[in-house]
Amino acid sequence: MAALVSVWLVSSLLHMINSCTLSNSEPKEVTGYTGGSVILPCSCSDPQATPQKLQWRAADRDWTDIFPPNSPNMDPQYRDRVQVLNSASPGNMSLLLSNLTESDEGTYRCETGDQNYKDIQLCVEGCSLSDSGPNEVTGYIGGSVILPCSCSDIQRKPQNIKWFVFNKHSTVIFPPNSPDVNPRYRARVQVLNSASPGNISLLLSNLTESDTGAYRCTIGPGMNKEIKLSVKAEEETRKLEPQQRVDRERGGPQSKNRSQRIPIQ
Secondary structure, three states: OHHHHHHHHHHHHHHHHHOOOEOOOOOOEEEEEOOOOEEEOOEEOOOOOOOOOOEEEEEOOOEEEEEOOOOOOEOHHHOOOEEEOOOOOOOEOOEEEOOOOHHHOEEEEEEOOOOOEEEEEEEEEOOOEOOOOOOEEEEEOOOOEEEOOEEOOOOOOOOOOEEEEEOOOEEEEEOOOOOOEOOOOOOOEEEOOOOOOOEOOEEEOOOOHHHOEEEEEEEEOOEEEEEEEEEEOOOHHHHOOHHHHHHHHOOOOOOOOOOOOOOOO
16 A cells, blocks of 8 residues: 555656646747748746647637647648647747738637646738839840839738739739749749848849830739839940940040150250
């Protein structure tokens, strides 16, 4: 009997040692940006403690399961977008949520059992187009030109990006895999947002005079910017060698032989 009591005491003690008490030192409000990722923080006070269970839920109209991914009640819109970062520390239950949309904004709950939970408020900020940058640009036949368009905060990635050209009709020119894209622009357009997700300026290459016209950068209903492009023939001064151009700007080439004064004997 005494042996059974001892085993029970040891088991209870181990349970108390390994049980998870949620930490209160982490932020309860976090901000993410559309198209990006965010970490919803949740962890045990002891990072090596193991929670009895782990469940993440989102407060929509009702609490919806979003983790673990094999939950029968998991909301399919979160599938393949959530990951728990506890590979190094079993007590780290923080959730990585990727490919953010504005509809992801709301309250999320980390649960570890026995009414032990923590709520985190997620704010998702989207892109508003910047008014800065020129509205008219000039390019030259055979060259390339950048049509400027960006979010006010270049770290905010818009959910949708489309570029149009307006000639007689409105025509899609980006993205290139769009089913209604004008084939004349395919392989000639590229958005320059590899370093800054909010930079959605368009690089248009192999210019022709027929590319002259109005272009529109669109990220959603009522959210657009128009740029007028003029394509001209290569100017003569652009063909000159750099030194020739400098000489012309100075009024002619400088003579290498300067006149010398001969002293009077």
